[in-house]
Amino acid sequence: MLFNSLSFLLFLPIVFALYWWVNKKGLQLQNFLLLLASYFFYACWDWRFLFLLLFSTALDYFTGIQMVEAKNQGRKKVWFWLSIIVNLGFLGVFKYYNFFADSFAETLFGLGFQANFWTLQVILPVGISFYTFHGLSYVIDIYKGRIQPERNIITYSLFVAYFPLLVAGPIERATHLLPQIKKRRFFDYPKAVDGMHQITWGLFKKVVIADNCALYANDIFDHYQSMNSLSLILGAIYFAFQIYGDFSGYSDIALGTSKLFGIDLLRNFNYPYFSRDIAEFWRRWHISLSSWFRDYLYIPLGGSQGGMMMKIRNTFIIFLVSGFWHGANWTFLVWGALHAMFFLPLLITQNNRNNIESVAKGKSWPTIQEFMAMLLTFGLTAFAWIFFRAKTVSEAIDYIKNIFRFNLEGGIQFLDFERYSVELLMLLGLFIIVEWNAREQEHPINGKWAKLKALVILTAILILGVFSSPSDFIYFQF
Amino acid sequence: MKKFIKYCVGGFLAILLLMLVLDIVYTKIYETSYPRSKFQYFRSLKNKKVDYIFIGSPRVENGIVPSIIQDKTGKTAANLGWQAAKLGDIYTVLQLIKEYNIHYDKILIQVDYIYNMVEGHSNIFEYEMMPFVRENNITREYLNRFVENSDANYYIPFYRYCNNDLKLGFREIFANSIHKKNNVATHKGYVALHGNSLKLEGALPKEILNKNAILDSIQSFIKQNKMEVFFYCAPFCKNNQNTEFTTELAKKIPGFRDFSGVIADDRMFQNCNHLNDNGAKRFTEIITEEVLMKNNEKH
Secondary structure: OOOOOHHHHHHHHHHHHHHHHHHHHOHHHHHHHHHHHHHHHHHHHHHHHHHHHHHHHHHHHHHHHHHHHOOOHHHHHHHHHHHHHHHHHHHHHHHHHHHHHHHHHHHHHHOOOOOOOOOOOOOOOOOHHHHHHHHHHHHHHHHOOOOOOOOOHHHHHHHHHOHHHHOOOOOOOHHHHHHHHHOOOOOOHHHHHHHHHHHHHHHHHHHHHHHHHHHHHHHHHHOHHHOOHHHHHHHHHHHHHHHHHHHHHHHHHHHHHHHHOOOOOOOOOOOHHHOOOHHHHHHHOOHHHHHHHHHHHHOOOOOOOOOHHHHHHHHHHHHHHHHHHHOOOHHHHHHHHHHHHHHHHHHHOOOOOOOOOOOOOOOOOOOHHHHHHHHHHHHHHHHHHHHHHOOOHHHHHHHHHHHOOOOOOOOOOOOOOOOOOHHHHHHHHHHHHHHHHOOOOOOOOOOOOHHHHHHHHHHHHHHHOOOOOOOOOHHHHO | OHHHHHHHHHHHHHHHHHHHHHHHHHHHHHHHOOOOOHHHHHHOOOOOEOOEEEEEOHHHHOOOOHHHHHHHHOOOEEEEEOOOOOHHHHHHHHHHHHHOOOEOOEEEEEOOHHHHOOOOOOHHHHHHHHHHOOOOHHHHHHHHHHOOOHHHHHHOOOHHHHHOHHHHOHHHHHHHHOOOOOHHHHOOOOOOOOOOOOOOOEEOOOOOOOOOHHHHHHHHHHHHOOOOEEEEEOOOOOOEEOOHHHHHHHHHOOOOEEOOOOOOOHHHEEEOOEEOHHHHHHHHHHHHHHHHHHHHHHO
């Protein structure tokens, strides 16, 4: 059930109405209803994977309690590692087994050996990377003594399976979401209206920005051999906006939907393309994942406590793992490695925490220096996105090689699906202006004229949206 | 909560009103602008006289040059061939010719392997027709018969434009509203293909259907409305398999004329089924001389 589908348009009001109707009957019933709705939502993708979700939930719930009740540290460790191994085992089997088997077979073949590894013909359970990380953070937090285990199975299950964040995040923390689930919610009109506006903005980003960019980006990436340098550069830019519109749009819809139920989710995006360096970019892009890796991987590895070499090592590990988290493909690893390399100069010169505040805070325009820094950062991220988008590393390298041929013959090329790029560039220009003016707020549809802004955005969705060939949310495959 | 329900209902009504207004505006623009699609060109012929009307698939669209007919006979012609058109589309065009009160001397319908296609329709004809689905019962009937979500397309305002956004959306409406011209009306429906495919081979079906219900409907409609209609088959390349199919087809359609082998030069073809610009000019000359001019002599 996609957020931008008619079925979700029916599902959401029904759940919303029932949810607030049972509000007077108590918190447990409200949570139970939300849990049933979440399971139904997930079952709409593929009911068979519901069992995987239930098993993962039960495992973490049970091991959480067992860890606290363990008589000694050794037993606690056993339960802890059991949960970690099973969780990562599921992720490994469903997401990475084929990748490792194929890569190993290829390596052996390269050495002159014939190896036929059995590969699994399974589909990746939607959202597995997200709910596994929910469970992991919960178990780690209990092990470290940061939180107490949740003894109410409904409450814990809802923490894992809450439908707005189930399939593509944000990756929540028990410390943030569980207290909200355990506390009675009351309907808050301003918050609900803000949620509706955020959903509208998310839909705009998905249906207008991402899906339009997808048409162009797909066309350019699919025919990159026949494209000139300008088109290839534009292709990378379009994909940068596609993935941003797609994922941040999804996150906005998730956050907005959750506000309707009186629950605040972690903010996942904070205008990342207005970043002045890569470090800032990672503080603004997929915030819930980067902070997850920081708290549960980077810091346990020693973070920045050791010497420079340790910092560099840990930075590379975190970026490579982050890349690999996205999928079982060398392209994601290269993408992660590139970001690590972009990050390295900042780390060495200790400039990675230079830009904490929003750019040009309280001002209308950035300075030339800020503008150039944003342009350079965007250029680096767009360059890295080529690897993320390409099917193989060699395809990405070919794509980049073709850019550096500096062939400008034909100028802005007429694409296969009968389009020039000019109109999309104009649309992206407008989008950047709107986002720039809203960069210090959560989303642009707020303030004095919020309802009018929402109406304008709805009109834009109707007129400029792509409905006939919508693309799936990119992050559903992760 | 009441306030929020009011807000949601208000929002819903605003969206509905917005869709209604957009639907009216879009439809009005498509109805009144300079024809940019084949269907708009077709509608522009309402209540007019066109001497010769050609109907069919892309083998008509890319194969008949109306300007040559006009040069040779002094009479007007219109090319109403559609990409991917099947007999169902042809029947609808035929019905609309009557509905639009288009006067003509002769209608020429191209039939070939599409005789074997009982199902299916042209998605291009479908989306080009979309702005005008509420115009008459014929378009409505077509919608019901061939298009998914036909009721949604018909009743929900602006749905048809959202559903065909890449073809009928903002980009096209903008071009229509500024009366940006293309060659559809200028060339009277003819679309030229250029060059040659490397591999000029094709194959007609081995078997021919015993009966085709849509063709029967077409023929009874012709009879009922006393229409002057001529059936023919356009040329195929030399290396075309199962050429006896057209011989069998001639037995099924009275007065059918087989031109499938009249152009032997492969340089005249873009691919085995479709003539290129040179081939189209050549074939138009042939059909003009063989059918239209002889027809004039009779009269």
